[in-house]
Amino acid sequence: MSHNMPRFKYCPKCGGGLKAFWESNIRRLACTDCAYVFYENPVVGVAGILLNEQGQILLGRRCRGKYSGYWCIPCGYVEYHEEVHEALRREFKEESNLDIEVLNPFTAQSNFHDPDKHSVGIWFWVRITGGSLSAGDDLDELGYFDLDDLPDLAFPTDRKVLEMLRQYLSGVIL
Numbered sequence: 001m002s003h004n005m006p007r008f009k010y011c012p013k014c015g016g017g018l019k020a021f022w023e024s025n026i027r028r029l030a031c032t033d034c035a036y037v038f039y040e041n042p043v044v045g046v047a048g049i050l051l052n053e054q055g056q057i058l059l060g061r062r063c064r065g066k067y068s069g070y071w072c073i074p075c076g077y078v079e080y081h082e083e084v085h086e087a088l089r090r091e092f093k094e095e096s097n098l099d100i101e102v103l104n105p106f107t108a109q110s111n112f113h114d115p116d117k118h119s120v121g122i123w124f125w126v127r128i129t130g131g132s133l134s135a136g137d138d139l140d141e142l143g144y145f146d147l148d149d150l151p152d153l154a155f156p157t158d159r160k161v162l163e164m165l166r167q168y169l170s171g172v173i174l
């Protein structure tokens with residue numbers, strides 16, 4: 001990925017100007033007033049893979065922002081003080097009204113599709129423990145889909161993960 005263009009101009013701690021410097025071939029920004037080093041790290045996203053008895057996956061249709069109208073695996077960002085599994089339980093409840101148990105990760109991938117917000121996503125297997133299916137928050141519709149008959153997807157990484165999942169499940173008797 002390119003490190004040529006700094007995305008930030010001012011120190012988030014004191015408002016001073018940020019100036020670039022090199023550290024082991026990585027371009028970093030540091031405050032010219034308070035010397036704070038502004039590390040640009042990806043944020044962490046979590047997504048839940050929920051299959052029904054027919055082996056279909058639960059997807060939601062997004063209703064906000066630039067991905068409105070496109071479908072995704074229910075997901076969200078981990079808050080700074082939030083435990084990663086708790087974050088997925090919260091996001092799943094907000095978006096589907098389902099209570100879930102978070103099981104093992106299926107995969108973890110870097111997401112570079114949004115230049116303003118790189119993220120590392122973790123796709124967990126989940127299972128329902130309660131609640132009733134109802135779309136909310138960023139989603140206005142939910143549905144179960146065959147892995148070889150998917151709707152228009154919002155995120156390229158979801159597409160990759162769904163193909164990995166299709167291949168994985170084709171070798172698994174459900």
Ligand SMILES: [Zn+2]
Nearest residue numbers: 011014031034
């Ligand atoms: Zn500063």
